[in-house]
Amino acid sequence: MLRIGENRANSSWASVARHANAVEHLAEDLRRVIDGRSLPQLDTNHTPVVEQWFIEKFIVPTLVGFITYPGDSGEHHGQRSSMSFTAPLHLFSLQQGIARSSQRWYRVGHPSPVAEDSLRRWSVDGEF
Template sequence: MDLLRFGESDFNSSYLAILRHGRRAHELSKDLFMICEKERLPSIETLVAPLVENWFIAERSVPMLVGELRQPRGLSFQHESFGAFECTTPLHLLSVRGKLARTTNHWYVLGQPALDATESLNQWDFRAGGSAAAIVVKKSSRG
């Protein structure tokens, strides 16, 4: 994600870049408010979102989802990222049980976690108990 700049003598962001960033932030905000309002995640069945297989959380200054991207169900277009091992925009919400992740730009459906997903998830679990590990282990052991 780029740092927006405005009111500088040089290197200002374009109005279009500022508008795009605002739209992404607004969509993210709407999604998060909807979760609180309805007290549930959106339905995976109605969500058009890429599937991420062999996923884990990247060790960066902000959490980022990493994994193999797969084409969303019901869509027949090809994208260069599909099938590739990719890193998403910053991760804002993760539900291992709900099999969904929301980044700055998109929803993602979570497939099978990578072998080191538990460890990568625990680094972002600020509660000392590390309960996130149990969730990942239960999901991955179901096969």
């Protein structure tokens, strides 16, 4: 959440610009999905994969799991032994194994044992 015009803890203008760019990229990606009536083919060399995933309800849906970034040893994004979570999700396809957060695309790997229940909580009709 960006904060502007408060006595303390305001976001920097650089933070506002980064957020605007991220949202702009999200909008562009969603427009491509609509225009092409299909989801993109993700480059496995540049798209992180989330293993043992499930969707958590903080206030918005987020993807939780072991996130592996291509070419990254894990030093900067957490080790395999600790779970992490994405920015809020805006698009999710179990069938094609991809998700789009407000920040980037993710490939969806193996689900966790609670994934089915987590999807049910966020589905329109309550079904998996």
